[in-house]
Amino acid sequence: MAHTAYPQSYYAASANSVPARPELNGDVETDVCIIGAGYTGLSTAIALLENGFKVSIVEAAKVGFGASGRNGGQIVNSYSRDIDVIERSCAPKQAQLLGDMAFEGGRIIRERIAKYNIQCDLKDGGVFAANTSKHMKHLESQKKLWERYGHTQLELMDAKRIQEVVGTDIYAGGMLDMSGGHIHPLNLALGEAAAAESLGGVIYEQSPAIRIDRGANPVVHTPNGRIKAKFIVVAGNAYLGNLVPELSAKSMPCGTQVITTEPLSAELAKSLLPQDYCVEDCNYLLDYYRLTGDNRLIFGGGVVYGARDPANIEAIIRPKMLKAFPQLKDVKIDYAWTGNFLLTLSRLPQVGRLGDNIYYSQGCSGHGVTYTHLAGKVLAEALRGQAERFDAFADLPHYPFPGGRLFQVPFSALGAWYYTLRDKLGI
Numbered sequence: 001m002a003h004t005a006y007p008q009s010y011y012a013a014s015a016n017s018v019p020a021r022p023e024l025n026g027d028v029e030t031d032v033c034i035i036g037a038g039y040t041g042l043s044t045a046i047a048l049l050e051n052g053f054k055v056s057i058v059e060a061a062k063v064g065f066g067a068s069g070r071n072g073g074q075i076v077n078s079y080s081r082d083i084d085v086i087e088r089s090c091a092p093k094q095a096q097l098l099g100d101m102a103f104e105g106g107r108i109i110r111e112r113i114a115k116y117n118i119q120c121d122l123k124d125g126g127v128f129a130a131n132t133s134k135h136m137k138h139l140e141s142q143k144k145l146w147e148r149y150g151h152t153q154l155e156l157m158d159a160k161r162i163q164e165v166v167g168t169d170i171y172a173g174g175m176l177d178m179s180g181g182h183i184h185p186l187n188l189a190l191g192e193a194a195a196a197e198s199l200g201g202v203i204y205e206q207s208p209a210i211r212i213d214r215g216a217n218p219v220v221h222t223p224n225g226r227i228k229a230k231f232i233v234v235a236g237n238a239y240l241g242n243l244v245p246e247l248s249a250k251s252m253p254c255g256t257q258v259i260t261t262e263p264l265s266a267e268l269a270k271s272l273l274p275q276d277y278c279v280e281d282c283n284y285l286l287d288y289y290r291l292t293g294d295n296r297l298i299f300g301g302g303v304v305y306g307a308r309d310p311a312n313i314e315a316i317i318r319p320k321m322l323k324a325f326p327q328l329k330d331v332k333i334d335y336a337w338t339g340n341f342l343l344t345l346s347r348l349p350q351v352g353r354l355g356d357n358i359y360y361s362q363g364c365s366g367h368g369v370t371y372t373h374l375a376g377k378v379l380a381e382a383l384r385g386q387a388e389r390f391d392a393f394a395d396l397p398h399y400p401f402p403g404g405r406l407f408q409v410p411f412s413a414l415g416a417w418y419y420t421l422r423d424k425l426g427i
């Protein structure tokens with residue numbers, strides 16, 4: 001079988017040492033078989049292993065190969081659709097549970113980093129940058145909303161104040177969340193994989209799940225092996241393919257593009273982001289950026305519906321970077337890559353159970369770094385018989401994209417064009 005390597009990204013080039021992991025060959029029995037060694041799968045595995053379960057993970061490529069090892073590396077609270085949207089569509093108890101969980105993922109990440117001594121360049125502080133006065137009003141409402149759920153590490157910033165933390169004059173203001181922050185995402189995944197293995201978990205790489213036999217004793221098949229389990233957790237997200245057709249019908253892979261500069265001088269780096277916070281703007285198709293541990297600027301944005309790889313990523317993203325930081329016009333771009341995330345029509349995550357023993361979480365809709373860590377804990381709780389928080393997610397309504405898979409891309413692109421036009425017009 002062909003060996004799938006990491007994409008040529010900055011993260012892969014700067015990753016911590018990676019041990020050789022076996023392919024699955026032959027038959028294995030375990031308590032829980034997890035499909036996918038990204039954040040969702042790894043977080044679930046750690047939570048289960050800490051509670052005495054025997055866990056095996058099958059991964060089609062390598063640990064963190066998908067979105068977990070390619071994303072912007074930002075620790076951002078809440079969900080892709082915020083708590084106010086949930087409050088309008090859910091019963092009060094369900095909304096309260098989901099609101100209470102909206103800030104837990106970041107805490108789980110920090111707890112894991114500390115407990116398992118994960119080296120992933122953790123830095124505190126995240127900025128939501130307002131492009132317009134309308135965005136500022138949204139951030140004012142968001143601050144009140146989050147504070148209502150006990151999240152108080154927030155500061156509203158006017159146009160003058162935001163220039164103290166972001167070295168550009170393009171923003172009308174913003175909001176600083178000191179419980180936000182950023183990490184080297186692939187090194188976080190690799191550290192969590194090592195943590196799972198230290199607890200007795202087994203990870204099989206280059207072992208794609210090609211079939212699931214459902215029933216009382218479900219079996220996951222790979223090209224050269226089988227895992228018989230009491231429970232299966234499906235955690236493939238945008239890289240799951242059509243392994244579980246009823247999940248792919250309600251979601252769509254999308255691509256986002258990222259570039260990384262050459263190392264910047266300490267003086268130049270500090271002029272861009274003096275406090276070393278990460279930043280995302282408030283547009284529908286948002287831009288996001290931060291400094292790495294070795295003083296490069298990582299800048300991402302854009303969405304390709306259907307997860308096609310653009311021919312020239314730098315041509316798409318570099319103009320966005322120069323709009324914020326024209327002083328980087330002569331700086332070389334060392335890396336450019338794309339990574340896929342899974343979009344749902346509601347832009348809220350999809351969590352549930354198929355039959356009695358196949359559990360899943362998917363569809364972070366571009367907001368996955370913190371949510372996936374929460375999801376792993378919630379899935380593990382459900383497998384231990386504590387399903388209240390799992391049910392709060394599972395009871396969210398979800399719908400297939402209009403027109404089925406054939407029209408997912410054009411309808412989503414049309415919607416994105418509409419919201420992008422609204423952003424540009426400031427309405």
